[in-house]
Amino acid sequence: MTSMPNHTIPTGWTLISLRPQGQHAVLRRAAAPFGGTTLALSPWRLRRLQGAAVEQRLNQALACPRVVFTSPAAVAAAAALVSLPAAQRGPWLTVGEGTARALLAQGVSDVQAPQRMDSEGLLGLPALDNVQGLQIGLVTAPGGRGLIAAQLQQAGAQILRCDVYERVPLRVSRRALSRLTHSATPWLLAVSSGEALQRLWQQLSPRWQQRLRQQAVVLAASERLAVQAQALGLARVLRSDGPTAAQMVATAHAALTAPAAN
Known part of the structure; x- marks a missing residue:
């Protein structure tokens, strides 16, 4: 900027x-x-998932002709388990440029990201035009972008999902809300x-x-x-x-x- x-x-x-x-x-x-x-x-905070079962599932997902990473956190967690460049077999797709940059930083070569950085943009990539019968690995976390898997399955793809991290819920602290009370407006x-x-x-x-309805x-x-x-x-x-x-x-x-x- x-x-x-x-x-x-x-x-x-x-x-x-x-x-x-x-x-x-x-x-x-x-x-x-x-x-x-x-x-x-x-x-929430993010916590990586580990263990032989996670690593095995990840290797299976990464062996698919198409692989989708849903966040930079998914890239980091996967890279802590396996060598990503060595595992790549085809184009790897991301929801946004931040995730694409994370993959490139790991040495992955064939990375595609949509101009419209959301689930709908990802699903519009040419690499996902005809997915009938195609195996697609999804490297992600529980919850989150369910639209991706649901629409790909609806189009006939076989999804092999691997959760490599999870979101651990956090309580919003009173101290943080107190700080917001005394923070400058407007609130964005x-x-x-x-x-x-x-x-x-x-x-x-x-x-x-x-209060947020009125001020945010x-x-x-x-x-x-x-x-x-x-x-x-x-x-x-x-x-x-x-x-x-x-x-x-x-x-x-x-x-x-x-x-x-x-």
Whole structure:
């Protein structure tokens, strides 16, 4: 993202991150040059799965003609178990560019990612045009992007799923909510996971739910997430171009510097 002249940089706004515990730095770095402070409300932490059974299942998934990785965390967990470049037999596909970069960093050569970085974009890749009878490995975690497996199976693919990490639920702490109370407004809530948003929402008291409805602007990484946020009563929703930190912050910056926001 290019730097902006000082007079265009708003000050005193808060970016609320729902990313897993310990994975907020990229949003923090992206928001800071534009006057934003990042506050973490992690609904979970990530834990890698290990053992002979997981490794065996992973090798079976990676031997498929097509393999889908659903997140950078899936790449890291798989790489801790096997040599990914040595295991590749065909094109490996990802939901977004972050996961693609993680695979390339591991030395994997044939990686394809959609321009539209969500499940629907992935399913539109030419490599998945005709999957009738095709075995597809899915390297992922329990929960999450069920749409991928369901639609591929509906199209006739055989899915060999391997869960290489899991999401361990966390309670949203009172201390974090207290910090949010004293954080600068506007509050911009970055939503790249519907499951994360739902888990946060279920933990909030009715008073806090209403407060977010009144004060938060949602940065939604997809139209599906925008609809989900609106269904919760979060009426002020901005559609980001995608789920990356740069895309989220660019959307926030554009809104904050628009004439109506001044």
